[in-house]
Amino acid sequence: MPDxxxxxxAELRQTFAIFNEVAIVAQLSRTMFEAxxxxxxxxxxFSLVNHLTRVxxxxxxLALARAFQVxxxxxxxxxxGAVKHGWVVxxxxxTDGRSKTVWLTEAGRAFRKEAxxxxxxxxxxxxxxxxxxxxxxxxxxxxELRVFLDAYRDPKGSSG
Amino acid sequence: MPDxxxxxxAELRQTFAIFNEVAIVAQLSRTMFEAxxxxxxxxxxFSLVNHLTRVxxxxxxLALARAFQVxxxxxxxxxxGAVKHGWVVxxxxxTDGRSKTVWLTEAGRAFRKEAxxxxxxxxxxxxxxxxxxxxxxxxxxxxELRVFLDAYRDPKGSSG
DNA sequence: ACAATATGGTTCGATATAGAACCAAAGGCA
DNA sequence: TGCCTTTGGTTCTATATCGAACCATATTGT
Numbered sequence: 001m002p003d004x005x006x007x008x009x010a011e012l013r014q015t016f017a018i019f020n021e022v023a024i025v026a027q028l029s030r031t032m033f034e035a036x037x038x039x040x041x042x043x044x045x046f047s048l049v050n051h052l053t054r055v056x057x058x059x060x061x062l063a064l065a066r067a068f069q070v071x072x073x074x075x076x077x078x079x080x081g082a083v084k085h086g087w088v089v090x091x092x093x094x095t096d097g098r099s100k101t102v103w104l105t106e107a108g109r110a111f112r113k114e115a116x117x118x119x120x121x122x123x124x125x126x127x128x129x130x131x132x133x134x135x136x137x138x139x140x141x142x143x144e145l146r147v148f149l150d151a152y153r154d155p156k157g158s159s160g
Numbered sequence: 161m162p163d164x165x166x167x168x169x170a171e172l173r174q175t176f177a178i179f180n181e182v183a184i185v186a187q188l189s190r191t192m193f194e195a196x197x198x199x200x201x202x203x204x205x206f207s208l209v210n211h212l213t214r215v216x217x218x219x220x221x222l223a224l225a226r227a228f229q230v231x232x233x234x235x236x237x238x239x240x241g242a243v244k245h246g247w248v249v250x251x252x253x254x255t256d257g258r259s260k261t262v263w264l265t266e267a268g269r270a271f272r273k274e275a276x277x278x279x280x281x282x283x284x285x286x287x288x289x290x291x292x293x294x295x296x297x298x299x300x301x302x303x304e305l306r307v308f309l310d311a312y313r314d315p316k317g318s319s320g
Numbered sequence: 321a322c323a324a325t326a327t328g329g330t331t332c333g334a335t336a337t338a339g340a341a342c343c344a345a346a347g348g349c350a
Numbered sequence: 351t352g353c354c355t356t357t358g359g360t361t362c363t364a365t366a367t368c369g370a371a372c373c374a375t376a377t378t379g380t
Contacts (some may be wrong), residue, residue, distance in 0.1 A: 012283045014295060019189045021302040023203075024229060026186035028309040029179045031338085042365065043183075062328055069184060074367055076330060081365080098328045098375045122312075123172045129308045134301055135174060141298040142181040148289045149188040152282075191368085202335060222358055234337055236360060241335075258345045258358045326377070336366075347356075 018145075036118040040085065041111065044078045049087050049104065049112045057104045060093060064102065069150065087111050178305075196278040200245065201271070204238045209247050209264065209272045217264045220253065224262065229310070247271050 033043050051067060052059070059067075065075035079102060082088045087108035093099035127135070193203050211227060212219070219227075225235035239262060242248045247268035253259035287295070 008284075011287055011292065011295075012280055014299060015283045015286050016279075018295060018299050018302065019185075019193075020207075021299065021306050022182055022185050022189065025179075025182050025302060025306050025309060027229070027337085028306065028313060029182065032309065032313055033179075034338095040365080044366070047180075060328075069187065071368055072329065073331080073369085077366070080330095093328090096328080096376075100329080119176070120172055123175045124168075125312060126175050126305070126308065127171055129312075130304065132171065134304065135171075135178060137297060138301040138305065139174060139178050139181065141294055141301070142178065142185060144290065144294065145286070145298070146181050146185050146188065148286065149185060149192065152285060152289075153188060153192055187367085194368090200335080204336070220358075231338055232359065233339085233361080237336075240360095253358090256346075256358080260359080322380090324378080324380100326375105328375080329373085331372075332370085334368085336368105338364090340362085342361075343359085345356105345358085348354085350351100350353090 032122055033119060036122065037115055038111070040081075041115070042081070045082050045085065045087065046112070046115050048078055048082055048102075049108045049115075052088065052102065052104050053109065053112055057088075058101045060099050060101055062099070082108070085111075192282055193279060196282065197275055198271070200241075201275070202241070205242050205245065205247065206272070206275050208238055208242055208262075209268050209275075212248065212262065212264050213269065213272055217248075218261045220259050220261055222259070242268070245271075 030043055033046075034041075037043070037046060047068065048064065051064065055067075061075050061079055062072055064079070065072040068075065070078075079088065079090070083090060085107075086105055089103050089105055090100045091103060093101055190203055193206075194201075197203070197206060207228065208224065211224070215227075221235050221239055222232055224239070225232040228235065230238075239248065239250070243250060245267075246265055249263050249265055250260045251263060253261055
């Protein structure tokens with residue numbers, strides 16, 4: 001077996017290791033965050049409410065599904081949970097009878113505010129344990145990888 | 161609001177963004193991998209079989225749960241799926257009547273071999289789209305973060 | 321106008337993950 | 351020996367995620 005082959009395989013293993021670490025970090029951070037969120041709140045609920053706050057509410061479920069890169073049935077499920085908790089409400093779409101729009105409630109805004117306050121200490125611990133340079137580099141490389149994967153699996157950007 | 165405060169908040173947002181990207185990459189890569197795996201095979205099944213191959217089989221479910229940083233009931237579930245597919249078999253522990261041991265089957269070894277071959281092209285695409293230096297840096301920083309989170313959430317290293 | 325197709329959303333079935341309660345065997349200790 | 355605690359695993363319940371099938375409304379093409 002020539003050297004080219006063995007070193008290529010070593011690089012594939014390294015890339016596999018990257019995805020492995022990503023999966024572990026995702027798992028650990030999800031657990032960490034959910035421990036801080038109130039009652040039946042999960043990360044998807046917070047992400048939804050956070051997105052509606054930062055961008056704008058009144059978006060359709062499909063637009064949200066695309067924003068989060070998840071299938072539309074997953075977004076249906078997340079929204080229904082948020083509705084059940086009273087953080088958002090659904091209203092009919094003004095011009096498209098098939099569609100709906102998602103709106104924040106006061107409870108939703110309060111939930112987001114409290115969640116952010118509850119999450120901050122953990123984030124601060126991470127910042128205390130790492131350097132700003134490492135974090136900036138990590139974010140850059142992760143974004144690069146995410147952008148590639150995004151385009152790789154779905155060259156045209158569909159999601160429904 | 162003093163500058164210290166605003167820059168600290170900016171850093172918290174950046175760290176939050178890191179976890180956000182990690183979650184997205186984890187999601188995209190999981191989907192990508194599972195599209196390549198046969199029939200009802202999921203990433204956890206592959207990870208299990210891969211671990212049993214690389215380290216050794218005959219380990220107990222609890223040891224495996226610790227190796228993968230998951231609760232023991234999650235490992236019970238993963239193993240039962242792998243047993244159902246015929247990739248591993250359970251045998252009683254030789255000296256501990258409460259415990260079991262997990263063993264690879266020939267089908268399990270074949271599954272791993274085929275899965276690796278099926279996954280390689282995707283990994284190669286990632287390698288074609290990134291530089292070795294970026295990948296090495298990413299892996300390093302991810303590992304650093306994973307090690308921190310691991311210690312942060314569980315200073316003593318328990319898992320059962 | 322009308323049939324064919326495309327789109328927005330939900331439902332169904334499957335796997336994944338995790339906390340809590342539970343059971344059975346092992347180990348410690350009087 | 352017998353009780354109590356610890357440990358290994360499973361079960362129960364709940365949320366998350368996703369593909370496939372499905373329904374209703376819109377849009378397109380003729």
